[in-house]
Amino acid sequence: MRSCPECGAEILTGHGFVEWCAACDWNVDPGQPEEPIGRVDVLRRRLAQQHGEALLAEVTTDEALRPGRGTAGVLALALALAVHGVTVALFVGGLLLVVLGWGGGLPLLGAVCLVVALVLRPRFGKLPEDAPVLRRADAPGLFSLIDEVAAVVGTRGVDVVVVDGECNASVSTYGIRRRRVLTLGLGLWEVLTPGQRLALLGHELGHYANGDSRHGFVVGSALRSLETWVYMVGRTERPTPGEALLNGLLLLPRCAVTGVLLLLERLTLRAAQRAEYLADDSAARCGSTEAASGLMDRLLIADSAEVVLLRESNSAQAVRGADARDAWRGLWDRLAARIDAVPESEHERLRRAGARRGHSVDATHPPTHLRRARLLASSPVPAAVTTGAAREAALSEELAGARERVARQIMNGR
Numbered sequence: 001m002r003s004c005p006e007c008g009a010e011i012l013t014g015h016g017f018v019e020w021c022a023a024c025d026w027n028v029d030p031g032q033p034e035e036p037i038g039r040v041d042v043l044r045r046r047l048a049q050q051h052g053e054a055l056l057a058e059v060t061t062d063e064a065l066r067p068g069r070g071t072a073g074v075l076a077l078a079l080a081l082a083v084h085g086v087t088v089a090l091f092v093g094g095l096l097l098v099v100l101g102w103g104g105g106l107p108l109l110g111a112v113c114l115v116v117a118l119v120l121r122p123r124f125g126k127l128p129e130d131a132p133v134l135r136r137a138d139a140p141g142l143f144s145l146i147d148e149v150a151a152v153v154g155t156r157g158v159d160v161v162v163v164d165g166e167c168n169a170s171v172s173t174y175g176i177r178r179r180r181v182l183t184l185g186l187g188l189w190e191v192l193t194p195g196q197r198l199a200l201l202g203h204e205l206g207h208y209a210n211g212d213s214r215h216g217f218v219v220g221s222a223l224r225s226l227e228t229w230v231y232m233v234g235r236t237e238r239p240t241p242g243e244a245l246l247n248g249l250l251l252l253p254r255c256a257v258t259g260v261l262l263l264l265e266r267l268t269l270r271a272a273q274r275a276e277y278l279a280d281d282s283a284a285r286c287g288s289t290e291a292a293s294g295l296m297d298r299l300l301i302a303d304s305a306e307v308v309l310l311r312e313s314n315s316a317q318a319v320r321g322a323d324a325r326d327a328w329r330g331l332w333d334r335l336a337a338r339i340d341a342v343p344e345s346e347h348e349r350l351r352r353a354g355a356r357r358g359h360s361v362d363a364t365h366p367p368t369h370l371r372r373a374r375l376l377a378s379s380p381v382p383a384a385v386t387t388g389a390a391r392e393a394a395l396s397e398e399l400a401g402a403r404e405r406v407a408r409q410i411m412n413g414r
Contacts, residue, residue: 029357073271079260079264090114090117091117124173127174131163133161134161138398142161149286156180166183167185169184169188169189171208173217195291195294196298200283207275214272273366289376297347300347316412317411
């Protein structure tokens with residue numbers, strides 16, 4: 001113990017974590033939040049700050065927390081369709097110029113339009129090539145559990161589960177038929193309790209059920225197309241005379257594209273944050289309120305898990321021979337043990353640091369401390385889905401191959 005340099009209160013030292021004072025918040029957030037990059041990021045943070053507290057108050061009532069598109073959602077869908085309409089027009093116009101153009105530069109202009117349309121086309125997504133991909137026949141127990149959680153949430157299960165080493169989880173779609181894929185990051189999954197895993201599944205599947213437009217194909221792909229437009233017509237810094245001329249010629253297109261992107265962000269950002277609260281409700285129903293709030297605590301220390309995995313990888317690459325080949329063994333147990341050893345004081349510091357930073361960490365999600373506070377302020381609910389020791393053992397067995405493959409990849413620095 002030593003005295004706080006600000007207020008003189010006793011603080012704990014030498015425990016491997018940031019030294020800070022709970023009495024006056026000295027050194028509670030020694031790092032610096034990343035500065036926003038570009039006008040879009042600045043707008044996201046400003047909108048998040050404007051909506052944050054008001055949205056938290058709104059979603060505390062059951063009536064307000066019902067899925068729905070709303071006027072902003074309808075306008076966002078119309079704007080997204082218009083964006084895709086421009087891509088279609090470029091493709092059709094380019095094709096006509098190439099086929100019907102009579103000499104001169106028209107066929108060349110048409111070819112340029114076709115290339116731009118190809119770059120801007122909506123992507124249907126695909127499965128990763130370097131990560132384990134599990135289908136229903138590979139892990140029937142896991143898919144059965146996902147189906148149970150999906151039934152509670154009010155949606156259907158997934159077609160594929162992708163396993164990687166990230167300290168995160170997500171849902172998406174792939175292919176023209178829009179098949180559903182759940183990505184489980186073992187860096188997060190392996191440090192959760194059984195109840196917290198159910199809450200995680202409930203949260204992710206909740207995104208399918210609550211109509212989050214930014215996760216949808218039309219609006220989501222329109223946002224990506226607009227970001228590509230911004231990159232293509234972006235201003236060149238420290239330009240040569242020729243680049244300066246091009247900057248001037250692209251000024252109006254750049255302003256137009258940026259304006260449309262900012263408008264679409266404004267129409268969808270509040271709904272995206274609201275969708276996170278909806279997904280948290282799904283997490284609580286599936287795994288219990290206690291498990292969902294515990295999941296928030298684990299998400300707070302996700303950076304610590306990433307540091308542990310990075311150190312393990314660096315240590316393994318410094319060793320040679322049989323020891324290096326077997327370094328992957330026990331990786332997930334070591335990770336879980338180190339995360340379990342994180343003291344409550346560090347959790348509290350991260351909550352206070354999160355409250356100070358607000359939406360500057362991730363403007364598309366409500367701050368984790370607000371999500372946790374809302375869960376704890378609501379009436380507690382029990383878990384609608386449970387797993388016993390036998391089922392947990394069966395799930396662990398089904399994931400054993402993926403756990404080994406991902407552990408080997410991490411230890412090899414991939």
